[in-house]
Amino acid sequence: MDEFQPPGRLVTLTDVAREAGVGESTVSRVLRNHGSYSKRAGARVAEAVARLGYVPNRLAGSLAGQGASARLVGVVIPSLANVVFPDLLRGLTSALDAEGIPCVIGVSEYDPDREEALAAALLSWRPAALLLTGLEHNPGTVALARAGGVRVVEMIDTDGDGIDTVVGFSNRAVGAASARHLVARGYRRIAYLGHDLRIDVRAGKRLAGFEEALAEAGLALQAQEIRSGPSSPASGRAGLEALLARHPDLDAVYFSNDDMALGGYFACLAAGLAVPGRIALFGFNGLDFAAAMPQPLSTVRTPRLEIGRRAAACLTDQSPKKIDLGFELIEGATA
């Protein structure tokens, strides 16, 4: 391998043009395979690129190009600690990589103000699109998104109005379906165990749908345990122990997600409580481990990867739309 380039000085398109003995615009045409050029010019440019190890500068390319928008998409997610969001990114990147469009990510930690700051920061890179999570944003975020001149896609949640395009499922409907399942199975003394609803709006919507469906059946939540901090198996385990200590007569628990439910299951195993005989457990998300449990977890599978993929597909669409990808209730064996 040759020695390093003098660091400040990377190979430019001008260098390639000189090396290939053609004009800059010809190099540009060859590189983007746009416009017409001779076979000979094509070959000489290809050679020069290889010889020089040229890597195009997309900063300059995007600035000069049409619309001055970059082949990048900005993505703001609330967290990386919950599998849901990496899954979303997974769907996104799998679809975007094919087009050579990378994601620029920002993590808001469920803070609307941070979300707004991140949206502004990402928009400053002039991405082709801005992807947000959920439908609840600061007014400032909405204003930025509208003024940004980019396609905006809000992912995951369809319960409400979007800025532009929305891809997801109805969290209220998930909650309602979960409640109806528990009711149909004969459970009557049902509790909710979740993490902080102020930070996770969508969990709040599920709970609202859940309670609504309970009410339709003439039932009400017997108890509710809200743990501080993020959801986790440890939190679910401690939460279920606390819940059962206070309300020994419960016969079913609806968890804010599968991680919490797994912790609940562990609590039952540790305490020797029969599931679902003594207590039924119902989760949310349909994560991998749910199906591998000795008793498959009763839960709802959400189309996380699909949401990411569809969001990517929407970037090229013309008109805004709302896409509800639905969900699947997995009966499992714990409720």
Add this chain to the structure above:
Amino acid sequence: MDEFQPPGRLVTLTDVAREAGVGESTVSRVLRNHGSYSKRAGARVAEAVARLGYVPNRLAGSLAGQGASARLVGVVIPSLANVVFPDLLRGLTSALDAEGIPCVIGVSEYDPDREEALAAALLSWRPAALLLTGLEHNPGTVALARAGGVRVVEMIDTDGDGIDTVVGFSNRAVGAASARHLVARGYRRIAYLGHDLRIDVRAGKRLAGFEEALAEAGLALQAQEIRSGPSSPASGRAGLEALLARHPDLDAVYFSNDDMALGGYFACLAAGLAVPGRIALFGFNGLDFAAAMPQPLSTVRTPRLEIGRRAAACLTDQSPKKIDLGFELIEGATA
């Protein structure tokens, strides 16, 4: 919803200058708080920015600025399906967000050729740094990274030579420590259960260290089960069932990671096998759920977030270095 902006025409710094009645460079100075300007100029610019809803164009800013490198970092990870990598990103973004530097990500799916293509694509955005995973890359990737004129940080693995800076831990040492733990606990008929080692080099290094330490104790692996596809609890469960069917006399199993081990634990629960009495289980990663299990999983906790944070910290460092963050063996109750 109001109508969209005429898409082509976003507010520019020149617009702000006109609106504020000052020169462009003054606006630039105010915005970057660099150089000197009067209180009055500062105020007028701030007003104009707010009134116009100006969002700076960093494409242009980076192109014009020193070194022409963008306040972005490029990150190539092999997967988003394994918690390890989102955790890495989590550490990274938590440190970089403070500086307003977003990550541009690429997911290689454990394919070195894709990694190379992604490295080139990310480098074309002229990031301030390129972060790679592991130490094994195509020669082309290494050449790109060296010629890119950027700081390169390789994360996670310290077993080998890096391009520039390396932050991680020794996978061989993890494997060796795990084996010594099992041997010390009196297990003798030990098997390995993992996923495809050709795609996960680091799991291979752990296994090598594990076998080496076994050999030092005069022992050898009794069996080995390699599942195709990614690691998952379902794969771990099926794998342990297969392993025990073929080798009923095993007394301990070393899993390629905690997800696999969780599946193994589920297999034991389902089959009514005492853990660790009948069979001991040992994992890797120290994920959240490990500590919440009825019997805490015996595993090794890896400093994933810390690796991300330290990698971020290295970006401003002058000289290359290798940072070994170590790991922690968690005795747990399953081995």
Add this chain to the structure above:
DNA sequence: TTGAAAGCGCTAACAT
């Protein structure tokens, strides 16, 4: 099919 030249929106001298 090709090259020359005018920007894209910004930063960084250099004047003033």
Add this chain to the structure above:
DNA sequence: ATGTTAGCGCTTTCAA
């Protein structure tokens, strides 16, 4: 303290 100006590395008319 502030304005003027020359680029940064590309793309894209426009002529040739």
